[in-house]
Amino acid sequence: MSFNSLAFAIFLPLVVLLYYRFNLKQQNLLLLAASYFFYGYWDPRFLTLLLISTIIDYWAGLYIQRCVDTGKPEKRKLGLMLSLFSNLTLLGFFKYYDFFVRSADVMLAKFGLSTSLPILNIILPVGISFYTFQTLSYTFDIYRGTLKPTKNFINFALFVTYFPQLVAGPIERAANLLPQLEKPRVVNQDHFYKGIYLILVGLVRKVVIADTAGSLVENYFNNPANYSGEQLIIGLFLYGLQIYGDFAGYSDIARGSSYLLGIELMRNFHHPYFAVNMTDFWRRWHMSLSQWLRDYLYIALGGNRKGKARTYLNNMLTMLLGGLWHGASWNFVFWGFLHGLYLAVHKFFRNLIPYKKPATKNWAYYIKYSVNLLFTLCLANFTWLFFRSKDVATTKAYLAGLTRLQWDIPMAALPLLFLTFLILSIDLPQAIKNDEYAVLKLNWIWKALLACVALLLLFICGGYRAPFIYFQF
């Protein structure tokens, strides 16, 4: 079920209304049933995968804790291995099997060999990358001793499948979500307003900004040879807006829906295009994934504790795997590699010229800030090219097209300007006030007028309903 569908518009109020009538135990059962329905609405066959992942990690968590409690901590590795093996096998099979077989066949063909393994054309279960990472973090945290496992299977199953964030995150940590599921929730006026606000803003980001940009971007990436360099540059920035609007929109709707249930999910985006370097960008973009990668991969690889060269390498490896997490394609791997490279280069220069906080924010500071911001923005948007291209041939054609400059401002700049204006209208007040909910502090007339603008935009842009990009991951 998609957040921008009529089905969800009926489903969410129905769940919320029932939810308010129940006690805690009933509420969790309702949310669990609703989550399974929400997921099964897309394809009920894959509910079994969810259940398998839930049972294994529930058991693994309890097993690890029992090992610690019974004074046999060395045995807890078995529980962790079981969780790792089962989750990565599920992910590996459904997401990467065909990719690895194809890639291996291409490599072996050079030596006249083949894997002799069949290509299965496996359907990727929606959200598998998200919920496997979420359950993995649960067993990791118990293994590290930073979390106690829950004994309540229903609560744990709800932690794995909680519908607002099931298919595209935020990838929640058990330490944040589980305690909220275990105690009575109160939905106060603040939660209610934040919930409605985030749902509305999320819909504008998705339906107005992302889908409009997406309908234009499609042409550029389908036939890059037909467009001038200027148009293709605009296409890249439009894709930057599309993917941001799409994913941040999803996260906003997820958090907004969850607020209506009295459960606070973590923030996934913090104005990423206002970042002033690539390290800053990854502190703001898909924060739940970058924090997951930092905590469970980068640090596990040694982080910055094993010397400078190893730090750069760890950055590269983490981002390379982060790229592969997005999809089974070399494009994603290369995109991840580039981001790893950017982070390593940034760290290298930061080591060379340590950052000094400016004493005053004078004009020189603002010029430097603007240059850094623009450079990071251009770099991030250029790198989306590798993320969006469906194959290497498209990437090459697009790169070649970027050089076909005709020194003319095409009409395609108009939608880019309009959509940029919309994004800035949402993000800039939040960033300036350093308050995501700054709009809620306006008086009721302003709020009503802004709601009208949002609703009108939703009406007149609503025709192009595209699935959320991150559903494919």
Place this chain on the structure above:
Amino acid sequence: MKNHTKMQTKNYTIKPLIKPLLLVMVILLGFELLLHIESVRDLLPSPIPYYDSEVEMRRVALERFMQKYEQPDILFIGSSIVRSNISPILFDSVYTGITGNTIHSFGGGLSDLDPDPVSFYFQHFWLPKCQPKAIVQTIRYEELQSPFTAENYQPFKNSLLEPVWLKDTWFYKTKAYLIEHVKLFYYSGSLTEFLRYPRWPMNRPVKHPIDSRGWSPMTMRIDQAIKLGYLKGDYRYHNDPGGESYIYNLQAMQEIVTWCREAGIPYTLVNVPEHPTRFAPELNGMDKYQQYLADLQKFSRDNNIPFIDITNGNPAYYSADSCFSDYYHLFGTAARQFTVELAQAYSALNIR
């Protein structure tokens, strides 16, 4: 566990929202009323509730036509061939010149529609919007070979209204009614469409401007189209007449004939000329063409309806390249010639 009641979870009131909600509703209602004013709509980008922007252009033209003439004396239906090959204004003047009866016809040709989608559009769009006194449907060889039905035609699936028409339940009927009558719904996606093809003035058509009766003459000759690389494929007909799609499309035409008969509307079938390249001699083009015409004649006899074929069985009736815009649409001047010949043939049928 302590009982956790409804009051404990929901600790907010929607009272503070009543005033802002009322204001929102008043403003939206204001916009809705504004969109009902024709002169306001004329300033805005065209809405796109249908699979192709030209449908809305025709709907507006038809609305204006109906204000003037109440109902079309003849409605031409079919694909883009009708749109480009038949000028209703010219047809009317020739017909009036021959018979002395003044008529007002309208062109309802829509891009890329084959017989089943034409039948679908006839049922859901043309019949509810106007009650024509007579129907003229055009057909060409390729349209009978088409595998596309209203159900599997992709542009319909991506559109707002056609998928709703396809589902015949009260829910979808209500949805279709709301989309067609609430302008805020009707304009859904129009800003996105405008941003895809920015233009000034905003209501300027994206493609194929039409005259007041729905005619869009083609303005590019075939030699120019070839030079620009628009016509690269093999345009010769390889398929023989017959087959599953062929029979299915004839059935779709049969459906229109039946509706017309039930409504007491005279129906005429017209074969349209194509570029002679299509019926290539090396692929037994002549045999194909004769068989196709024989099938149409049989269809006409079986249903007791008139059939007009101005080519008289000759696939190269219009043979000069200058007559064509591509391998199937006539260039503007040839379209005028075809319209005149069609009007002459139609007036001879003496349909009332």
